[in-house]
Structure formats: C-alpha cells, structure tokens
Amino acid sequence: MRSNGQGSSSVKALIVEDTAVETLIFSTMLQIFHCEITVVKNGKEAVDLFLKGKKFDIVLLDKDIFLDKDMPAMTSLEAVEKIRAMGEIDVKIVGVSVDNSAEEALMSAGVDVFAPKPLKLDVLGAMIQEVINRKNNAMV
Numbered sequence: 536m537r538s539n540g541q542g543s544s545s546v547k548a549l550i551v552e553d554t555a556v557e558t559l560i561f562s563t564m565l566q567i568f569h570c571e572i573t574v575v576k577n578g579k580e581a582v583d584l585f586l587k588g589k590k591f592d593i594v595l596l597d598k599d600i601f602l603d604k605d606m607p608a609m610t611s612l613e614a615v616e617k618i619r620a621m622g623e624i625d626v627k628i629v630g631v632s633v634d635n636s637a638e639e640a641l642m643s644a645g646v647d648v649f650a651p652k653p654l655k656l657d658v659l660g661a662m663i664q665e666v667i668n669r670k671n672n673a674m675v
Contacts, residue, residue: 545569545570545571546565546568546569546570546571546592546593546663546666546667546670547570547571547573547590547591547592547593548565548570548571548572548573548591548592548593548594548595549572549573549574549575549581549584549591549593549594549595550562550565550572550573550574550575550594550595551575551576551577551578551580551581551594551595551596551597551611551614552574552576552595552596552597553576553577553597554597557597558574560653560654561595561631561654562574564654564656564659565595565659565663567656567660568659568660568663570593570663573589573591577609577611577614578609578610578611578612578613578614578615579609579614581594581611581614581618582609582614582617582618585617585618585621585623586621590626591626592626592627592666592670593626593627593628593629593662593663593666594618594626594627594628594629595629595631595654596611596615596628596629596630596631596641596646597611597631597632598630598631598632598633598634598637598641612640612641612644613644615628615641615644615645615646616644616645618645619645625669627647627648627662627665627666628645628646628647628648629646629647629648629649629650629662630642630646630648630649630650631650631651631652631654632649632651632652633651633652635651637649648662650662
C-alpha cells in the first residue's frame, strides 16, 4: 500500500501508543509532514509488524507504555530490543516522555533519540527531515 506522499521522501511512521489522545496528537503532527502513519497499541504489535516484513523510517514510542507491567506480551522497551535484534538499525526510534529520568532506560534499550513531552513540532520536523535526507542519500 502506497501513501499519498511524494516518492522517496514519503516517511513511514509507526506510533506505539495506547491512549487515543496521544495517538491523535502524534498522528496530527506526522500528517503535517505528509507521513504514512501506522498505529499500534503495544510493543508486541510493533514487533509483529516488523516480523511480517513491514518497514518504517521512524517510530514514536510513548514512555508511559514502556513501564506498563499489565502488558500481556511484552513492554515497549522489550520491543525496541527485539526490533534492534532483528537487524532493524536504520529505523529511527524516538522515545517520548514527560519523565526526563526515563531517558537512560530508553537509550539503553536501543532508542535513538529521547524527546521530552510535549513533543514540539519543530523538533519532530527536524527528525523527519533527517530521515528524508538519509533516505535520499541512500538512493544516490
């Protein structure tokens, strides 16, 4: 399935978030940058997509679900570790949290960038531009 984006600059984004409000916020921000968006509610669903061969350029993970002990299959921290273990090193994984003390755990799990909440549009825009530049350079 193709997005309405423009060729190689169309960024495929995965949102791993279990609350509707946060999902809406992240989706709205990503739509501004014409991203093709997929949403899952937990780490297991994210890993399952990668196991099915789905490819993403950027993943936004909300820290609140990282520490959710009620998750039936795996936490999002475990998911990041599994995604990296599958060889998915090119996908930019962004951990988003109101809790600045979460940065160390997120980075240790394999997250590329820690972004404090609320995620600012210009910060996300810079990350999206970096992904587009990397994709375009890879095609040269």
